[in-house]
Amino acid sequence: MTGYRVMDGGAGPQAVGIESQLKVQDLNARYVETIDEGRFEDWPDLFMEHCKYRITTAENVEQGLPLSIIYATSRAMLRDRVKALREANVYEAQRYRHVLGPSRLEPAEGGSVGARTNFMVARVMHTGDTALFATGRYLDRVVLAGGAALFAEKTVILDSRQIDTLLAIPL
Amino acid sequence: MNIHERSWPTEGLTRIPYWIYADRELYAEEQARIFRGDAWTFLCLEAELPRPETFRTSNLGDMPVVVTRDRDGKIHAFENRCAHRGSLLCLKQRGEAREIVCVYHNWTYDLAGKLTGVAFRRGVGGKGGMPADCKPDQHGPRQLRVEVLAGLVFATAGQKAPPIEQYLGPEIVTKIRRVMKAPVKLLGGYSQILPGNWKLYMENVKDSYHASLLHMFFTTFRLNRLSQRGGLVVSEDGGNHISYSMSADVAGKEYEQAGMRTAQSGYSLEAPELLQNVDEFGDGVGIQILSVFPGFVLQQIRNSLAVRRVVPRSLERTELVWTCFGYADDDDAMTELRLRQANLIGPSGFISMEDGAATGFVQRGIRGADDEESVVEMGGSGTSSEESRVSEAAVRGFWKAYRRHMDM
16 A cells, blocks of 8 residues: 555645646656567666565555565666566567556655556567456656656556466566 | 276376366366365465454365355355355455355355355245245255364365375475464465466476476576475375475586576676575575475465465466465564565566466467377486485376376
8 A cells, every 4th residue: 555655645735737747647658668669678767766666466455465466676676677587587578568547646745746547558479469468557656856757656556366377577 | 088088108107198288078077076076175374264254265176165264263165156046155255244145046154154044935925935845955055174284274075085184294294384383464465377277387386397497587596406405205195295495505507517598697686685585494495385286385485485276267277376475473574575575476476477388388389289298207207205306206296196086
């Protein structure tokens, strides 16, 4: 529930400015483009050095259970994940196509912005087999500083508890 | 096809015929003879029924099952099927209940699965209702024998299954107790849908030979090299196994010298805290994988503890249900350590993501090989325990148990 708590912590009646909204939207657009185009090496750079990235299921969140499918607490851990994908792990060639819904934004702690965004991801195998692979929502906390927007936290909450075969490429 | 028209290769346990993963009638036969027969199936952790009057749903192979803890704390398991029209009784994964009520026609059951009420049994206003001599409880959900061992709930539908400890064998019981040494705390779970026959996953679990060859992460970080000290234990009846390795590093160069793909790159972690761990069992064993026929796995990978349930969904589709846990007295730092090490396991696990796919590679590879067979001769032809993990003894053990249950 970390994502909720973080965002609700600083939430007030004030709205997030239009410029910030565009930056957050742009960050998520670049995020999915980086993954969908297979530029995994660029993916950690969208996060702060000290960040939190995790993938979990709605079932775990609803039960208040902390387990993640992927859990990283720094940009270095994200880079390790990419290195493992490139050099160590064995999986059939595949790519994703993300489709995002509109983000709902609210002010969060320390002047950061909380964002909730629905997503759907199709997985396209090298054989051509294409299937709906995952649906869910992103609970993000984005820090806007010096013109750049970076994820301080990104929690990917999958609607389903079932993963088909494996989840190699991050969502 | 009748399974008796098929015959096992004359070489015995060193040859596995490929039709064994691809025959629809055989799949149905396995459900009856193994899962609804005299095998014991793991249903859930006792901790998943945290209080009296709670339930969760599980499976005995294909058969849906309800597991309950009654008002007195006793655990029961029964078929998740109403005596009336066969509807599922419990639709949810878990919950609280004083009684079980079928949503279809409101027939009610107690938490032991006994039919306690039939709606409008005597009709309404003297009309309708059921004849007095009708005995619907004779069609009630199948009651299962339940045994709880060190916080693990097992059940069998068979009358002839030996008590659970006898079924497991003394070495397996000892190593179960080693991991289930204290009350557990649930950390969460997920499921992996495997594109292969259930037996392919169980073979994969029992195959200590593949671990450091398929999973490069293991090898390069010296988490598990076959040259590391460890061993393989196979129960007397073949069906249950333990593979373990010590966490101490061994500076051997066997993999590099043999030119193994998994040892070729100089791989290092930027954030080595991923692998931080403590020797919480005090015996230096870094990895212990334990399996019980037909479909249960208990895992200790450093401080990552989990149970895995192998649920056949169809001939070529298997659900692998993971439940991760720690101990009730873990502090926050210990929980954080376990959560971080959970990166090693599951569908995204650095050292386990390949396993699900590997079952699919075999299932797809054998489509035209109904009359061929695989060669399982690493470590000879036996099924006994040994020090070397360059062995397929536990895989052969699986087939020994399988053939006995299937009378094949």
